[in-house]
Structures are given as structure tokens and as C-alpha cells.
């Protein structure tokens with residue numbers, strides 16, 4: 001399940017190309033994650049740049065990349081590219 005909606009400020013931003021590459025990497029590294037993203041979010045719209053956040057998981061130095069929009073909340077659905085591989089709302 002997706003956890004809390006964070007209020008933290010973005011850490012940096014990335015191009016659509018970098019975002020897509022990061023998501024592809026994370027999905028490849030975590031089995032079943034692609035299905036989770038598909039079932040919990042709707043596809044992103046077109047954007048040249050996307051925000052990136054730091055992962056809030058303790059001990060994880062990953063970054064959170066936009067993977068979609070949350071189905072029920074007005075939030076961006078993000079995925080950590082670090083060791084935890086968790087999803088969050090931003």
C-alpha cells in the first residue's frame with residue numbers, strides 16, 4: 001500500500017527522459033512493482049520536467065521519481081529508486 005502524503009519540498013528536478021529511465025530501472029529491479037504502479041495510479045501527462053524528492057525511508061538514500069498520478073488523491077505517485085523501492089504520494 002502507498003503510505004503518507006508528504007508535504008516536503010522537491011529536492012531537484014529531472015527531464016522526462018531521465019524520469020522515464022529512472023522508473024524503468026526501478027521497475028526492473030523490483031518484481032511486481034510495475035503492476036502495483038499500474039493498479040494504484042493513472043499515467044502522467046506530458047511534461048518536460050518533473051520534480052524529484054528525497055526518499056523519507058530511514059537509511060535509504062534513494063530519490064523519488066514521478067510514476068503516475070494517485071487514483072483517489074490529488075497527488076503525484078512517486079517511486080523510490082533506492083534500496084527500499086517503496087511508493088509514496090507527493
Ligand SMILES: [Zn+2]
Pocket residue numbers: 055056057060061062063080081082083084085086
Ligand atoms: Zn527509498
